[in-house]
Amino acid sequence: MASKGRPGRSADDERKGRSRTPEGRRLAVDERRAQLLELGLELFAATTYDELSIDAIARAAGISKGLLYHYFPSKRDYYVATVRVAAERLLAATEAASADLDAPPLVLLERGLDAYLDFVERHGQAYAALLRSGIGSDPEILELVDGTRSALAGRIAARIGVDEGDALAHTALRGWIGFVEVTSLEWQRRRDLGRERLRELMAAMLLAALLAAGVDLGELAGA
Amino acid sequence: MASKGRPGRSADDERKGRSRTPEGRRLAVDERRAQLLELGLELFAATTYDELSIDAIARAAGISKGLLYHYFPSKRDYYVATVRVAAERLLAATEAASADLDAPPLVLLERGLDAYLDFVERHGQAYAALLRSGIGSDPEILELVDGTRSALAGRIAARIGVDEGDALAHTALRGWIGFVEVTSLEWQRRRDLGRERLRELMAAMLLAALLAAGVDLGELAGA
DNA sequence: AGCAGCTATTGAACTTGAGTCAATAGCTGG
DNA sequence: CCAGCTATTGACTCAAGTTCAATAGCTGCT
Numbered sequence: 001m002a003s004k005g006r007p008g009r010s011a012d013d014e015r016k017g018r019s020r021t022p023e024g025r026r027l028a029v030d031e032r033r034a035q036l037l038e039l040g041l042e043l044f045a046a047t048t049y050d051e052l053s054i055d056a057i058a059r060a061a062g063i064s065k066g067l068l069y070h071y072f073p074s075k076r077d078y079y080v081a082t083v084r085v086a087a088e089r090l091l092a093a094t095e096a097a098s099a100d101l102d103a104p105p106l107v108l109l110e111r112g113l114d115a116y117l118d119f120v121e122r123h124g125q126a127y128a129a130l131l132r133s134g135i136g137s138d139p140e141i142l143e144l145v146d147g148t149r150s151a152l153a154g155r156i157a158a159r160i161g162v163d164e165g166d167a168l169a170h171t172a173l174r175g176w177i178g179f180v181e182v183t184s185l186e187w188q189r190r191r192d193l194g195r196e197r198l199r200e201l202m203a204a205m206l207l208a209a210l211l212a213a214g215v216d217l218g219e220l221a222g223a
Numbered sequence: 224m225a226s227k228g229r230p231g232r233s234a235d236d237e238r239k240g241r242s243r244t245p246e247g248r249r250l251a252v253d254e255r256r257a258q259l260l261e262l263g264l265e266l267f268a269a270t271t272y273d274e275l276s277i278d279a280i281a282r283a284a285g286i287s288k289g290l291l292y293h294y295f296p297s298k299r300d301y302y303v304a305t306v307r308v309a310a311e312r313l314l315a316a317t318e319a320a321s322a323d324l325d326a327p328p329l330v331l332l333e334r335g336l337d338a339y340l341d342f343v344e345r346h347g348q349a350y351a352a353l354l355r356s357g358i359g360s361d362p363e364i365l366e367l368v369d370g371t372r373s374a375l376a377g378r379i380a381a382r383i384g385v386d387e388g389d390a391l392a393h394t395a396l397r398g399w400i401g402f403v404e405v406t407s408l409e410w411q412r413r414r415d416l417g418r419e420r421l422r423e424l425m426a427a428m429l430l431a432a433l434l435a436a437g438v439d440l441g442e443l444a445g446a
Numbered sequence: 447a448g449c450a451g452c453t454a455t456t457g458a459a460c461t462t463g464a465g466t467c468a469a470t471a472g473c474t475g476g
Numbered sequence: 477c478c479a480g481c482t483a484t485t486g487a488c489t490c491a492a493g494t495t496c497a498a499t500a501g502c503t504g505c506t
Contacts, residue, residue: 050273076361076363079361079364080361080363080364080367083364083367083368084367087367087368087370087371090371091371091374091375094375095378098378105382105383106426108382109426109429110422110426113403113422113425113426114422116403116407117407117410117418117421117422120407120410120411121411124411127407127411128408128411130368131368131404131408138299138302138303140299140303141302141303141306144303144306144307144310145306145310145353145354147310148310148313148314151314152314152317155317155318155321159328159331160328167413167415167416168416168420168424170409171406171409171410171413171416171421171424172406172424172428174405174406174409175402175403175405175406175409175424175428176402177405178401178402178404178405178406179398179399179401179402179405179432180336180339180398181354181401182397182398182400182401182402183394183395183397183398183401184339184340184343184350185351185354186393186394186397186398187343187394188343188344188347188350188351190390190394192390193390193391193394195340197391198340198394199333199336199337199340200435201391201394201395201398201435201436202336203329203332203333203336204431204435205395205398205428205431205432205435206332208427208428208431208432208434208435209402209428209431211431212423212424212427212428212431213424
C-alpha cells in the first residue's frame with residue numbers, strides 16, 4: 001500500500017465525461033444522494049440494469065466508485081432506491097389528481113387516469129423499466145414473452161375475426177391478456193378464490209373488453 | 224499447460240451432487256441438450272437468474288462448466304432457450320385445448336382458460352418466473368412494484384367501499400391494474416391509438432370489472 | 447479384434463465487474 | 477490558522493462468466 005489517494009479534481013480530470021455538477025466535490029450528503037438518485041433515474045431508464053456498470057454510473061456522476069458505495073451499500077440498493085423514487089412519484093401524481101375534491105367519482109376516475117397517462121407519456125422509458133419489474137429484462141426475453149402474449153391475443157382475434165387494423169380492439173385484447181396474467185398470479189398467491197369464479201371473471205372480462213372496443217359479438221354468441 | 228483432462232467418471236466423482244443421469248457421460252448431442260433444458264426449467268423456476276451460478280448448474284447436471292458452454296454460447300442464451308421451451312409448452316397446451324373442434328366459441332374460451340389455469344397450477348413457480356419477464360427480479364423490487372399496484376388498487380377499493388374480505392373484487396381490481404399497465408405500454412409503443420379512446424377503454428373496463436365481481440356500483444353512479 | 451478419427455468432455459487460465467478499505471484532501475469551527 | 481471531522485479517492489480482493497487447448501470415450505472400418 002504505497003502512495004494513495006488523490007481526491008479532488010486536480011490534474012487530468014474532466015477528460016472522460018465526468019462533467020456533471022461542474023462545481024465538483026464535497027457536496028452535502030443530502031445533495032449528493034439526491035443527485036445520484038436523479039442520475040440513476042435517467043440511467044436506468046436508458047439502459048438495462050446489468051448493462052450499466054458501477055464504473056459507468058460513477059463516471060457519469062463525476063465521482064469515484066468508492067463514493068457511490070459510501071451512499072448505497074450495493075448496486076442493488078442503489079437501483080431499488082431509484083425505483084422507489086419513481087414509484088413514489090407515480091403514486092403522488094395520481095393521488096394529487098384524484099384525491100382533491102369530492103367531485104363525481106367518474107370524473108375523479110377520469111382525472112386519475114389522465115394523471116397516470118401523463119406520467120407514462122413523460123417518463124416513457126422509466127415507466128416501462130419500472131413495469132418490467134426491474135433488473136435484467138433481456139431484450140430477447142422480452143421479445144419472447146411479448147411474442148407469447150401476441151400469439152394468445154392473435155389466436156383469439158383471428159377466431160373472432162377482428163380487423164387487422166383495429167388498434168382499439170387489439171389493444172383491448174392485449175390488455176385482457178394482462179388482466180388474465182395478473183389475476184392468475186394473484187389467484188396463485190392468495191388461495192382464497194375458487195378456480196371457477198376466476199375463470200368466469202376472466203371470460204366475462206373478455207366479453208367486456210371486446211364490447212368496450214366496439215367489436216361485433218354476434219359471432220361469439222352464435223354457434 | 225501440463226497434465227490436463229480427466230474426462231469421464233473415474234475416481235471420486237459422484238461425490239458432490241453430480242448424480243443426475245447416473246449412466247454418466249457422452250450423451251448424444253440432442254439428449255444432452257434436452258437434459259440441460261429440462262434441468263434449466265427446474266432450476267430457473269426455483270431460483271433467480273443471477274442467484275444461479277454456472278457452476279451450480281453444471282454441478283446439478285453432473286457435467287463441467289465447459290460443456291455447458293459447448294451447448295449454449297452463454298448463460299443468457301441458456302436461459303433464453305429455457306424460457307422459450309416454457310413459452311412453447313404454454314402455447315401448445317392452450318392451443319390443443321381450444322383449437323380442436325368447432326364447438327361454440329364460449330365453450331372453447333372456457334376450455335382455453337382451463338388449460339391456461341392448469342398450466343399455472345402445474346408450473347406455478349415457472350409460470351411466475353416467465354411472467355416476471357426473466358432475469359433478475361429482485362425480491363425487493365417485486366415488492367415495490369407490487370406495493371405500488373396495491374396502493375393504486377387499494378385507493379380505488381377504498382373509494383368505492385369494497386369489502387376488505389371480498390377476494391373476487393380485489394382480484395378483479397388487481398387484474399384491472401394489469402389491464403391498465405399493459406394497454407399503457409401498448410399505447411406507448413404503437414402510436415396508433417388516441418389517448419381519449421384509451422382512457423375511455425380503461426374506465427369502461429373498470430366498471431366492467433367491478434360489475435363482473437358483483438360490486439354494487441350504486442355509489443359510483445351517484446354523486 | 448484392434449486401430450484411427452471424430453467429438454463430447456474436461457480443467458485450468460483469463461476477464462470483467464461488484465464490493466472493500468486504508469489513505470487523503472477539503473471544509474468548518476474554534 | 478490550525479485541528480478535527482468527513483466526503484472522497486484509488487488500488488486491491490473476490491466471485492462469476494467465458495475461453496481454449498488437451499484428453500478420453502465412442503464408432504466404424506479394416
